[in-house]
Amino acid sequence: MTHTSVTAKRPTADTGVGPAVVAGVVTAVVGFTSSFAVVLAGLRAVGADTDQAASGLLVLCVSMGAGSIFFSWRLKIPMTMAWSTPGAALLAGSAMPADGFAAAVPAFALAGALIALCGLIRPLGRAVAAIPPALANAMLAGVLLTLCVEPFRALSASPAAIAPVVLTWLVLTRVARRWAVPGALGVAVVVMAVTGSFSHLAGARLAPVVVAVSPSWEPATVVAIALPLFLVTMTSQNIPGMAVLASFGYRPRLAPPLLYTGGATVVGAFAGAHAINLAAISAALAAGPTAHPDPERRWVAGVTCGAVYLVLGPASALVAAVAQAAPAGIMAAIAGLALIxxxxxxxxxxxADGGHREAAAVTFLVAASGVAFGGIGAAFWGLLAGxxxxxVMRRPLWPPR
Incomplete structure (x- = not known):
């Protein structure tokens, strides 16, 4: 496993690894606080109770942390892992399976197996990469639409509780974008303290725990969840994640991280975790020049990020309990703001792609409609419709003479 680093002018003075350590801490903290609400919303939507959701969050953090540490140290590049935020958003817009969370577990495992197969079977990976990005993005946008309107619905229903959260997010988006959602979360905690929500934590389990989930096979649920989860994780996370690394001059082989993330997803599924993948947007925090002037020292940021995820994991039960005790609408508002x-x-x-615009519009509209046929949700039907x-539009009406 080799990589090619960018050619950069070495700093005149040795800056040490301090900047890389700080960048790694920021990457993990921002990644966790800006999207854990989406993960919890997704797991709860497909039937997880508070303990199962906390278990999923814990396993995700451990898997992400271990992967970030191993690959960053082994390859000496800042390769960071993340949970599939688009995948969690997809789950949040899904209908609860008839058999509850147990039916979602095989779907998570199948999605992980497909990700691993993309690392083992190159033609499969190329086939996924060949899916028009416009359709994959349209499916994701359609799913996200229903989640992104939640902050404004909540604002209408509970203006006193939600307005401070939204205003904080707006101001920080203007002056310190990366801290907008964490800042909104901090204000939400203050709102919870003022409204007495923390009194509901009495008797809640706050210690970290792994909850084994016995799977239940529902073919319709597997189709409705596994295939869209696999596609959005590959097209919105893994492939862009490699592109982000390449933009900074790091070009590792794709197969090893796919095998790890896919395998970890399969194993983690039986403890409530939905999917992990290569970091995409947050990857730039650890891989860019702000992490360290010397590209060959930025791998320290990846290792630090992984270590912080391992530290944050044990807080999963507390985080899930606080989210459960929060005033109605406030966590949905934070999740929606995080996804805008x-x-x-x-x-x-x-x-943006004129050649696929109408097909993308069809995909978006069907995915956003929330329709379900045969127990299969709108995300799958949107991608199929597009x-x-x-x-149909590209097939000739008559064969050529």
Whole structure:
């Protein structure tokens, strides 16, 4: 496993690894606080109770932390792992399976197996990469739409509790974007303290625990969850994650991290974890020049990020309990605010390609509609509808003479 680093002018003075350590801490803290609400919302939507959601969060943190440490140290590049935020958003927009969370577990495991197979079977990986990005982004944008309107619905229903959260997010987005969602979360904690929500934590389990989930096989649930989860994780996380690393001059082989993230997803599924992958957006925090002037020392940021994730993991039960005790709408508002940037990026990318614009619009509209047929959710049908539209529009009406 080798990589090619950018050619950079060495600093005249040895800056040590301090900047890389700070960058790694920021990467992990921002990554965790800005999207854990989305993960919890996704797991709860498909039937997880508080303990199962906390278990999933713990296993995700451990898997991400271990992967970030190993690959960053082994390859000497800042390769960081993350949970699949788009995948969690997909779950949050899904219907609860008939058999509850037990039916979602095989779907998580199958998605992980498909990710690992992309690392083992190159044609499969190339086939996924060949999916028009416009359709994949449109499916994601359609799913995110229903989540991104939640802050404004909550604001209408509970203005006193939600307005401080939204205003904090707006101000910090203007002056310190990366801290906008963590800042909004901090204000939400203050709101909870003022409203007495923490009194509901009495008797709640606050110690970290791994809860084994016995799987239940529902073919419709597997199709509805596994395939969209696999596709959005690959197209919105793993492939862009490699592109981010390449933009800073790091070009590792894709197969090893796919095998790790896919395998960890399969194992973690039986403890409530939905999916891990290569970091994409947050990857730039550890891989860019702000992490360290010397590209060959930025791997320390990846190792530090992984170590912080391992520290944050044991707080999963406390985080899940606090989210459960929060006033109605406040966690959904934070999750929606955290996804607005992702929605804007996905929608913009989906409609920017003139050759796929109408097919992307069909995909987006069906995915956003929330329709379900045969127990299979809108995300799958949206992608299928867009693909069929694209096939029909590009197929010649008459064969050539």
């Amino acid at each position: 940037g992702t929605f804007a990026s996905a929608a913009g990318s989906a409609l 693909s069929v539209y694209l096939l």
